[in-house]
Amino acid sequence: MKVVLIVCDGLGDRPTRALGGLTPLQAAEAEVLDKVASKGVCGIMDVVAPGQPPGSDTAHLSLFGYDPWKVYSGRGAYEALGVGLNLKPGDVAFRCNFATLGGDGVIVDRRAGRISSEEAKVLSEALKDIRIESVPGVEAMFVPSVEHRGVLILRGEGLSRKVSDIDPHKTGVRPGVPRPLDDSREAERTAKALSEFLEKAWKRLAEHPLNRKRVEEGRPPANAILPRGAGTLPNIPSVGERWGVRAAAIAGGALYKGVARAAGFEVLNVRGATGTVNTDLNAKVEAAISALKDHDLVFLHIKATDTASHDKKPELKKTIIERISRAVSPLVEHVESMGYYLAFTGDHTTPSEVGEHRGDPVPIMIMGPGVRSDDVDRFDEVSCARGGLGRIRGMDLMRILMDYLGRVPLFGE
Amino acid sequence: MKVVLIVCDGLGDRPTRALGGLTPLQAAEAEVLDKVASKGVCGIMDVVAPGQPPGSDTAHLSLFGYDPWKVYSGRGAYEALGVGLNLKPGDVAFRCNFATLGGDGVIVDRRAGRISSEEAKVLSEALKDIRIESVPGVEAMFVPSVEHRGVLILRGEGLSRKVSDIDPHKTGVRPGVPRPLDDSREAERTAKALSEFLEKAWKRLAEHPLNRKRVEEGRPPANAILPRGAGTLPNIPSVGERWGVRAAAIAGGALYKGVARAAGFEVLNVRGATGTVNTDLNAKVEAAISALKDHDLVFLHIKATDTASHDKKPELKKTIIERISRAVSPLVEHVESMGYYLAFTGDHTTPSEVGEHRGDPVPIMIMGPGVRSDDVDRFDEVSCARGGLGRIRGMDLMRILMDYLGRVPLFGE
Helix, strand or coil: CCEEEEEECCEECCCECCCCCECHHHHCCCHHHHHHHHHCEEEEEECCCCCCCECHHHHHHHHCCCCHHHHCCCCHHHHHHHCCCCCCCCCEEEEEEEEEECCCCCEEECCCCCCCHHHHHHHHHCCCCCCCCCCCCCEEEEEECCCCEEEEEEECCCCCCCECCCCCCCCCCCCCCCCECCCCHHHHHHHHHHHHHHHHHHHHHHHCHHHHHHHHCCCCCCCEEEEEEEECCCCCCCHHHHHCCCEEEECCCHHHHHHHHHCCCEEECCCCCCCCCCCCHHHHHHHHHHHCCCCCEEEEEECHHHHHHHCCCHHHHHHHHHHHHHHCHHHHHHHHHHCCEEEEEECCECCCCCCCCECCCEEEEEECCCCCCCCCCCCCHHHHCCCCCEEEEHHHHHHHHHHHCCCCCCCCC | CCEEEEEECCEECCCECCCCCECHHHHCCCHHHHHHHHHCEEEEEECCCCCCCCCHHHHHHHHCCCCHHHHCCCCHHHHHHHCCCCCCCCCEEEEEEEEEECCCCCEEECCCCCCCHHHHHHHHHCCCCCCCCCCCCCEEEEEECCCCEEEEEEECCCCCCCECCCCCCCCCCCCCCCCECCCCHHHHHHHHHHHHHHHHHHHHHHHCHHHHHHHHCCCCCCCEEEEEEEECCCCCCCHHHHHCCCEEEECCCHHHHHHHHHCCCEEECCCCCCCCCCCCHHHHHHHHHHHCCCCCEEEEEECHHHHHHHCCCHHHHHHHHHHHHHHCHHHHHHHHHHCCEEEEEECCECCCCCCCCECCCEEEEEECCCCCCCCCCCCCHHHHCCCCCEEEEHHHHHHHHHHHCCCCCCECC
8 A cells, every 4th residue: 555645835725816716726627636536535734733824844744744843943954954965963054045245235136146056066165164163163064056045054062053044035134143042052152153154154255256257247246145044953753664664755845855854755856856837747747656666655746836826826826736637647547546545735825815825724635445535526725625534634644644554553452 | 904803602502492403593593694604714613622611711711822721720810800900920819709698607699689889899998908917928909890799819929729619609508618729838828818818808797887787678788708710810922922913802791801801902991891681782893893993803702692591591592693693794894895804703602401601612704805715604503514614623713813814923934
């Protein structure tokens, strides 16, 4: 018995004016999804808690069966794992942007003109041998990932993730100053180490020949890096240890890969899986089918629905849903023919008129041998609310799926 | 974005013989409520927990977003706050009745012939300078409220709410004796202080000229006060701190005002809001509309439904529901025209054939921009169970409402 869990990011929505009072899921002609709904059991799911907008990180921790209120330890760690870094317990990891500071120290461009991955790599070389002298025993490592993005790791004894964000998430203001967020000695040490690293890094970047060239050419220099989302490795058992399954993850975005890695999934790299609207869905679906050969649990993440929601484009979201419905068709057929299970849901609601995460539940459906099929035959937020699953919690989903696989030990006798 | 929360006390019911097997909500012709149901999303709600009959105090703590299992610290504090007293942390407050003891010390009338507020005030004057000598540093303050009701506060270091009720809730028996309810020194001190206060108070009351006059006139003397429900201020953040909203409360009964005050609501005094069957509903509704001008969250409490339930009058409850439906019409229209949210529910089920609180869920509906309207078009216990909200918990309601207002911070990133 095997199971595929498909999560469309930000899938849940609310009625929208642009779609005549329907949600994108309600408006979409998504034949394959509706077929799964009609064969399966449907419901709605509070991924973290009713009314609680989850981040994508806490949402996926929930979907993988962990209580995020207990285990969440900041986003940075997942970003680091997601770009392939090996974090050690105690490391503090930050998501970073290359950014452009003006002469007055004010942020002009949070993405340094979306600097290319190649140039970012060149600049990163110059940051390799920065030594932290003010806090003995602490090392700093900066690793660029895609375009303006990167990860900074502080490594050493007695560090803490309780330090403030440097990236203020807007332009026209100065970057934040590293501050400890609690009274601990660890937070103070971390803020101090971060301060020293940034001071040295920004100086080196400002003086870097590549940035001088960018300025000469009228392009914004990448003269700062702006860390945020300090995080440490969560202390969680892997899904393998917990349920005795071999688990694989297919995702474009680093964050999703990172959470999956933290949960012990084998992260498969799929050519064309970009985590953008232009991702190669067919390639991901094929990879999922292939992964079912030697995995019991395959997690497939699709980001595009959330992107359309953040961009406040309900019609685009509808179109993407229709594309997803078509694209997953071979996977649905494969699952059916093999007698496997398929769960299809979102990680949170991003109403496409709001453009931000909200706490409404997401629709969910589960198809497979022995599920108690209900009379819901449309996959959308309103229809699924009438379904046989009722209203469940994200944290319970993995146990429900593993139970279909017969992997949940009896509690009591 | 703003929200009005209307809570009808004891609204939930069960099928009744008197109404041909319908609940009062099912039997009522409540056009406006049904309109809200058809436009909004409906569900049922376990205010505290499934099958758990809540008191009105714990129910409202839940509805305001607090976990009553964690924060409840006795009813007395809410009564004290509700009659306008300023409690200090550490104060122990009791609800009290003026009562009549017979010559043999047995309770003859728990309400001293429903003594008038004026006479109760005169008698209370005589209790003002009672000194507690057996427990140094403890002061006692008695404040009368309406008719036979009043509040006693014990103030000083090292007191506890773990003391027994004096009011046995029936006649023909002697009042209870103050006993500590745990082994703490604090509970012992409090029981001792209460004993001394009651001994002195009862003596003064018995000898009071007004009571002598009442006896001469053949009226029951108010020769005792019977404390119960010892409570301390709960340690909870206000809704303002928690969600960044300005909150107002409109209620007749002291308890509801008290819980609202403890939760940081501004309690508005509305002429004619009596907390009885004869309350001026129109005045309360007008006050709610007006409160929306400078508040983000307006709580409107209506007691009459519970009173009819406790009196075991399902037909009266039905009539009251119909009256409420008509009365809230201007508020519903205002909310709709302004694009605000409206939530309508009860604080617990009081089956009108039982006459006591029971643990059945209550129906709930939420109307406003972007809610996922379902196909429920009748507001009652049975119809709402098919609604798009499913079955939620009272404690989650405030987060759900605040999420519609965009006030719930993202958890994670």
